[in-house]
Amino acid sequence: MxxxxxxxxxxxxxxxxxxxxxxxxxxxxxxxxxxxxxxxxxxGIGKACVLGITGSPGAGKSTLAGEIARRFLDRGLSLGIIAVDPSSPYSGGALLGDRLRMRDISTNPGVFIRSMATRGALGGLCQAARDVMRIMDAAGKDVVLIETVGVGQDEIEVVSASDYVVLVTFPGQGDGIQAIKAGVMEIADLFVVNKCDRDGADVMASEISAMLELSSEAGQERPPVMMTSAFTQEGIDDLCGVLSEFINQKKARGKPQRDHVRNEVLGLLEREMVGMLRERIMENGKLESALDAILEGKGDPYSAAEELMARVHLVRSRPGERKEDTRG
Amino acid sequence: MVQESRIRVLIAKPGLDGHERGAHVVAYGLRDEGFEVIYTGLRQTPEQIVSAAVQEDVDVVGLSILSGAHLSLTRKVMEGLKAKGANDILVTVGGIIPEEDREALERMGVGGVFTSGSKIKDIAAHIRTRLGEMCPHEEENRGLFTEGTQATAGTGHEGQ
Missing domain, CATH: 1.20.1280 (Monooxygenase)
Incomplete structure (x- = not known):
């Protein structure tokens, strides 16, 4: 190195x-x-407990993350916070504003806050975010908080890579079903109805509880539903109580699961292969001529993709007559 | 492997100054130029700004000051960055800055003063040029010469 x-x-x-x-x-x-x-x-990693916080825009994830972090810091824990915000698909730029909600703790030496843009490249966010979590882990942080808008496959994958997932909702965004229908329900270990100082919070909490009851097997433990308000500070101590209990359990657990490792290795492999393929297809200039043909009405995208694929030779020599690949 | 680097900019408002429209305009504008912009919000202390700049590993810090305290606030930010060994970060100042203070700011090490009426394109071009001068070998890594209109690197738009 x-x-x-x-x-x-x-x-x-x-x-x-x-x-x-x-x-x-x-x-x-x-x-x-x-x-x-x-x-x-x-x-050396695996010591930090990774908490994922997800929920729709405006639910109060960053503010809540800041409140949780402040309490953990008071207890002498060190924290890393990763705040993910979307990149613009047009310019590739991003406006990252989550730090704004955590200014109380921003100069505390026990916390390290990092904003991350999704950058939108080939399912790369999940791996990159996981890598950043690991670096914070290696830096000796006790807890890593990752907060992201839980919209889209990629972002759901990000939080599902964490040890414990908190889904944040708030009253006033339609009914409870609206907030949790996008497939995020399955990955949440804990539901929070934030902004509970507003009307409709308890209705929302009971709707979520009812839905959880319907979707879970009898005898199976259901994720808790809690109510918080960063404005009145209601419920946040209780939330931190549940989270620290989990952190203590995790300390006794350890070992990554086989399925997770398999997914990660496959993911890295796929990314590598797609990069390699793309490079080769770009290189021989055939892509542009295929595009010309389509635009002139002489071809279609489906055949073009097939033909390009057929031209790529992943393995260039048979075993026994191995030659150095010129395209490494 | 495709490089996925982007220029990172911290837009910060130090001191007691409640006017953030200018900072918003610059933040949105630079985002549209393809930069990753971290916005700190109002009334930041120089310590908060330095700490954010270090943790976010930004290439540029843009201070927006309309309160008249630009000389002392900027000096504190510059000193703070130096103390953390982060004085290689380009610092620019924007807002209401009297022309006669420009030189004093530049003497402190400020690498660009943009008063009201400055064009976003000019600010972006200035940043790209200055970063290019500071670390010429990283020009390609940083995507300094990619146009703002280009989609994200590595999504299949490259190599044209």
Whole structure:
């Protein structure tokens, strides 16, 4: 591994914030050597408890994350917070405003807040976010909070990579069903009805409870439904109580599950393969001529994709006559 | 492997100043130029701004100041960044800045002063140029010369 990376990792483990920030950028940007960083820190991780916070825009996720973080800091825990916001599909830029809601804690040395844009590349968010969680874990954080809008496959995958998922809803966004119908219900370990100082919070909470009752087997434990208000501070201590109980359990647990590891290895492999394929298809210039043909009305996208695929030779030599692949 | 780097900018409003329209306009504008913009909100202390700049590993800090306290606030931010070894971050100042203070700010190490009427395109171009000068070998990594209209890297729009 590059010496610069080694120094950064050493400094990060000594608690240097700038080195931690630099390593996150290196991995998030997929800069040269990012895999070496991940390989190097992987053996020591698994100590941090990862809490996922998801919910629709405006539900109060960032504010709630800030409140939870403040209480954990008071108890002497160290935290990493990853706040994910969408990139613009048009410009590729992003406006990341979650930090704005956590200003009370922003200079506390026990917390490290990092905003992350989705960047929208090939299911890359999930892996990149997971990598950032691991770096914070390696930096010695006790708890990593990741908050993201739970919309779309990619973002749901992000939170499902965490140890415990909190789904935040609030009264006034239609009925309870509206808030939780997009397939996020299944991944939540805990439901929070935030802004409970507003009208309709208890109706919403009972609707969610009723739905959970319908969807769960008899005798099976149902996820709790809690009510909070960051404005009046109601219920937040109780929420933190449930979360710290889970954190303590997790300390006794450990070991990643086989299914998760399989998905991750397959995911990394897919990404690598798609990148390689794309590079080869772009390279021989056939893509552009296929596009020309389609635009001139002489072809269709389906045949073009098939033909391009047929031209790519993944394996160029048979076993026994192995030659060095010129396209590495 | 496709590089997915983006220029990261922190837009911050230090001190007692409640006017954030200008900061919003710049934040939205730079987002549309393809930058990742982190917005801190109103009434930040220099310590909060320095800490955000370090943790977010930004390339640029843009301070928006309309209160008249730009000299002392900017000095504190510059000193804070230096103390954290982060004085390689480009700092720009915007807002109501009297022309005669421009030189004093530049002497502190400020790399760009943009008063009202500045065009977003000019600010973005200035940032790209300055970052290019500061780390020429990273030009390609940082996507300094990609146009704002280009879709995200690695989504199949590259290589044209």
């Amino acid at each position: 590059e010496e610069r990376m080694e120094t950064l990792i050493r400094e990060m483990k000594n608690g240097d914030q700038r080195s931690l920030a630099r390593l996150i950028s290196c991995v998030e940007d997929r800069q040269a050597g990012w895999k070496d960083v991940m390989k190097s820190i992987y053996p």
